[in-house]
Amino acid sequence: MADTWEVRKPPLAACAVLLGLAFIAAALGSRAADATPKSPSVVRVVERDFHISLVHGRVTAGTVVFRVTNHGPDEHEFIVIHAERGLPLRPDGITLDEDALAKSIAGSIEPARAGETNTLRLSLKPGRYAVVCNMFGHYMGGMHAVLVVQ
Amino acid sequence: MTRRAREFRPFAPRARSTIIAIVVTFALILAASAAVSIWSTAKSRNRAAVVEIAGRQRTLAERYVTQLLLVRGGEQASPQRTGVLLTQSVNALLNGGTAPAVEGDDDDVMLERETDPRIRAEIVEQQKLIRDLLANGNAFLTRRTGKLPETAGERITTTDPLQRLRVLSALTSNVSLSAAREIAARTDRNVKQTITLQVALGAVGILVSVLLAWALVATTRRQTAHFRSLVSSSTDLVLVLAGDSCRYASTAVERLTGQTQSQLTGKGILRVIHEEDVERFQAAQRSGDVKELVFRMRNAAGEWRHLEAHLTDLRADRHVRGVVLNSRDITERVRLEQELTRQAQRDNFGSQLVEALEMADEEAAAFDVVRRAMVEIGEHTPMELLLSDSSRAHLDQTAVHPLAGAPSCPVESPYSCVAVRRGHAVVFETSEALNACPKLRDREHGPCSAVCVPISFMGRSLGVLHATGPDGVAPSKEQVAQLTTLATQAGARIGTVRAFEKTQLQAQTDGLTGLINRRTLETELRALLRDNRPFALALADLDHFKRLNDTHGHEEGDRSLRLFSHVLRQVLRDDDLVARWGGEEFLIALPDADAQAAVEVMDRIRAHLARTLDGGQVRFTASFGVSDSTAAASLQELIQLADIGLYLSKAAGRDRTSVGVWTDVREALGAGNGAKRAPAFHRAAAEDEPNDS
Numbered sequence: 001m002a003d004t005w006e007v008r009k010p011p012l013a014a015c016a017v018l019l020g021l022a023f024i025a026a027a028l029g030s031r032a033a034d035a036t037p038k039s040p041s042v043v044r045v046v047e048r049d050f051h052i053s054l055v056h057g058r059v060t061a062g063t064v065v066f067r068v069t070n071h072g073p074d075e076h077e078f079i080v081i082h083a084e085r086g087l088p089l090r091p092d093g094i095t096l097d098e099d100a101l102a103k104s105i106a107g108s109i110e111p112a113r114a115g116e117t118n119t120l121r122l123s124l125k126p127g128r129y130a131v132v133c134n135m136f137g138h139y140m141g142g143m144h145a146v147l148v149v150q
Numbered sequence: 151m152t153r154r155a156r157e158f159r160p161f162a163p164r165a166r167s168t169i170i171a172i173v174v175t176f177a178l179i180l181a182a183s184a185a186v187s188i189w190s191t192a193k194s195r196n197r198a199a200v201v202e203i204a205g206r207q208r209t210l211a212e213r214y215v216t217q218l219l220l221v222r223g224g225e226q227a228s229p230q231r232t233g234v235l236l237t238q239s240v241n242a243l244l245n246g247g248t249a250p251a252v253e254g255d256d257d258d259v260m261l262e263r264e265t266d267p268r269i270r271a272e273i274v275e276q277q278k279l280i281r282d283l284l285a286n287g288n289a290f291l292t293r294r295t296g297k298l299p300e301t302a303g304e305r306i307t308t309t310d311p312l313q314r315l316r317v318l319s320a321l322t323s324n325v326s327l328s329a330a331r332e333i334a335a336r337t338d339r340n341v342k343q344t345i346t347l348q349v350a351l352g353a354v355g356i357l358v359s360v361l362l363a364w365a366l367v368a369t370t371r372r373q374t375a376h377f378r379s380l381v382s383s384s385t386d387l388v389l390v391l392a393g394d395s396c397r398y399a400s401t402a403v404e405r406l407t408g409q410t411q412s413q414l415t416g417k418g419i420l421r422v423i424h425e426e427d428v429e430r431f432q433a434a435q436r437s438g439d440v441k442e443l444v445f446r447m448r449n450a451a452g453e454w455r456h457l458e459a460h461l462t463d464l465r466a467d468r469h470v471r472g473v474v475l476n477s478r479d480i481t482e483r484v485r486l487e488q489e490l491t492r493q494a495q496r497d498n499f500g501s502q503l504v505e506a507l508e509m510a511d512e513e514a515a516a517f518d519v520v521r522r523a524m525v526e527i528g529e530h531t532p533m534e535l536l537l538s539d540s541s542r543a544h545l546d547q548t549a550v551h552p553l554a555g556a557p558s559c560p561v562e563s564p565y566s567c568v569a570v571r572r573g574h575a576v577v578f579e580t581s582e583a584l585n586a587c588p589k590l591r592d593r594e595h596g597p598c599s600a601v602c603v604p605i606s607f608m609g610r611s612l613g614v615l616h617a618t619g620p621d622g623v624a625p626s627k628e629q630v631a632q633l634t635t636l637a638t639q640a641g642a643r644i645g646t647v648r649a650f651e652k653t654q655l656q657a658q659t660d661g662l663t664g665l666i667n668r669r670t671l672e673t674e675l676r677a678l679l680r681d682n683r684p685f686a687l688a689l690a691d692l693d694h695f696k697r698l699n700d701t702h703g704h705e706e707g708d709r710s711l712r713l714f715s716h717v718l719r720q721v722l723r724d725d726d727l728v729a730r731w732g733g734e735e736f737l738i739a740l741p742d743a744d745a746q747a748a749v750e751v752m753d754r755i756r757a758h759l760a761r762t763l764d765g766g767q768v769r770f771t772a773s774f775g776v777s778d779s780t781a782a783a784s785l786q787e788l789i790q791l792a793d794i795g796l797y798l799s800k801a802a803g804r805d806r807t808s809v810g811v812w813t814d815v816r817e818a819l820g821a822g823n824g825a826k827r828a829p830a831f832h833r834a835a836a837e838d839e840p841n842d843s
Binding site (some may be wrong): 048049050051072073074075092093094113114115135136137138140141142144 | 268271272274275302303304305306307308313316317318319320321322323324325327328332
């Protein structure tokens with residue numbers, strides 16, 4: 001009988017150890033995912049020909065959720081750029097040079113048709129951000145706004 | 151809803167309506183599909199023009215700015231014209247109308263009013279931008295500064311006039327592109343919808359036609375089933391023949407012959423047709439002219455059935471390509487006809503027999519008819535007619551087949567015969583069978599078959615008609631029927647003849663003595679007188695008969711009368727006539743004899759009577775009076791004379807013979823008148839009895 005006990009013990013112990021590890025890992029994981037424990041800031045954005053309105057011009061750093069509604073009538077995109085200084089234009093002098101800004105672009109929403117609402121979830125560090133529509137002529141036509149993350 | 155019993159119309163072209171429905175459905179679906187195609191193509195063409203114009207705006211906006219710059223640079227250009235084109239085009243895009251041609255590029259294009267609100271909003275936006283662009287352009291040309299209109303919601307972030315123009319141009323261009331893209335996308339959607347609609351229409355068409363085709367098949371099948379069940383349930387035997395072989399045999403033929411369709415088709419049909427009919431059968435279907443045909447077909451039980459066929463030549467009909475035989479089984483009719491023919495033959499035999507028998511006025515003649523009838527029934531069939539005698543106790547062979555002889559049945563009395571006992575014809579197929587008549591066994595010619603038909607008349611059995619044949623072969627129905635007819639008719643005739651003869655005999659003879667009676671003798675005597683044949687008469691009277699009667703009884707009296715008549719017959723010749731004249735009187739006529747000869751004969755009679763009575767019976771004597779035909783002319787007078795002789799014998803002491811003479815009478819009676827002689831004599835005779843008793 002003693003043999004049986006010897007044989008059974010190791011798997012039971014292994015199961016307990018594994019369960020414990022899994023628990024710890026889950027706890028760590030959730031903590032890692034939720035670096036900022038508070039609920040994310042929600043920024044409502046309204047786009048229309050040819051300007052962008054932000055309901056909140058200031059948000060706290062961390063996860064920022066943009067709810068972008070295009071009121072049209074034309075299509076508009078939505079780009080969030082970390083812009084402490086001025087923004088560079090392409091040689092045409094009309095559109096922003098997105099290539100030069102590649103490192104500063106925090107996130108974007110592809111052109112959306114009038115009436116659509118899209119959500120963009122970003123993790124933003126404190127700073128000054130520009131939100132723009134960089135479709136041909138739109139930026140220069142007035143589609144830009146400033147968001148301050150504290 | 152109750153389902154009403156529909157009229158059964160197997161020939162109604164019901165499939166036609168289904169086919170019409172299929173065609174109409176297809177036509178409708180095709181028409182709808184074509185309409186959708188035309189409509190969507192027209193729409194697409196219009197859309198293509200719209201897209202083209204919308205796209206052109208972008209180029210025009212850019213061209214406008216370039217022309218402005220050229221004009222500012224002192225070059226020859228017409229930005230105003232481009233501005234007009236932009237304005238006219240955007241107006242046409244929005245509200246319909248003519249989009250003007252751009253120099254060297256294209257032609258005027260007619261546009262429809264835009265209806266899509268989303269696209270309209272974009273075009274309105276474009277309209278505003280173009281207005282702003284043109285305003286800025288004019289300001290640029292005139293170098294005018296100040297607040298410029300921004301009606302499309304833009305807030306241009308530069309004040310440099312050229313930069314502003316470029317931004318507005320870019321916006322116009324972008325918005326135009328967006329509108330063109332939107333219009334193209336919607337056209338794509340429309341095309342997609344059209345394709346979906348067409349696919350749906352096609353699917354509906356296919357579904358409907360499948361359903362209708364199924365209905366068509368079902369209708370055709372039902373119609374076929376109607377005909378199939380009509381044909382298969384019909385008792386008509388239908389064959390389709392082509393080129394000496396069978397192409398189709400109906401279910402009824404299969405049922406009749408017990409053969410399958412495959413066995414019957416081809417040459418197989420000839421196996422079930424009677425070999426005598428095969429040639430006619432083939433010839434009929436080959437010629438096509440024969441309309442009716444009677445032939446025999448073997449059924450499943452191996453019997454030949456008579457079929458009557460109606461032929462229809464449908465060799466020219468490409469659906470049949472053969473001769474169609476519609477046949478009916480007429481075996482029963484044929485049998486009935488054969489039976490009627492046999493009946494007629496039998497009736498003929500019967501009527502001939504009746505006529506022949508009617509002509510037979512005595513038994514011997516009837517037997518002769520029977521013999522001839524026997525030959526008629528069967529030339530080589532031994533037959534015999536066994537009839538009972540008057541005692542009805544014995545059967546005698548009365549008629550035998552003149553050629554084939556008699557079967558010689560050993561039966562002796564009518565009631566030993568089973569046919570007589572049963573009262574109807576009995577047929578034995580073989581004499582060796584357990585239930586065969588024992589009288590058929592151990593015949594001279596060995597085992598045989600036999601028919602025994604009882605003969606009767608008025609319910610009384612007369613005998614039996616007997617015939618034999620080869621062992622194991624039952625006589626034919628016709629023979630039995632003819633024998634029965636012969637027995638019935640012969641029985642009736644023989645019975646009638648016998649009854650007639652008996653009646654005649656009873657009328658002519660005296661019941662007690664068997665002698666002829668007074669009337670018969672008178673007829674015979676008148677015949678003798680008429681022939682002038684001489685004869686003698688003797689009147690005999692038993693002496694003291696009344697006393698004998700009274701003493702020994704009437705039976706003894708009757709016995710004496712019979713004994714006396716017997717003695718008379720014994721002594722007299724065959725030609726002589728003797729009759730009981732009444733009571734104990736007898737009248738004897740002796741042709742070709744005179745009175746003297748008669749006296750001698752009477753004396754011999756008296757002597758013989760005396761000898762006969764020697765045996766101790768009641769003794770009696772007789773007295774005789776004699777006359778002959780020479781003594782008087784009339785029979786009455788001759789009898790009176792004999793009477794006178796009798797009176798003389800009585801007067802002289804009886805048991806003697808006297809010849810009657812007229813004088814004797816006158817002396818004896820003292821009568822002077824001849825007319826009174828007879829009554830006088832009779833009185834004397836009457837007086838005799840009491841005196842003698």
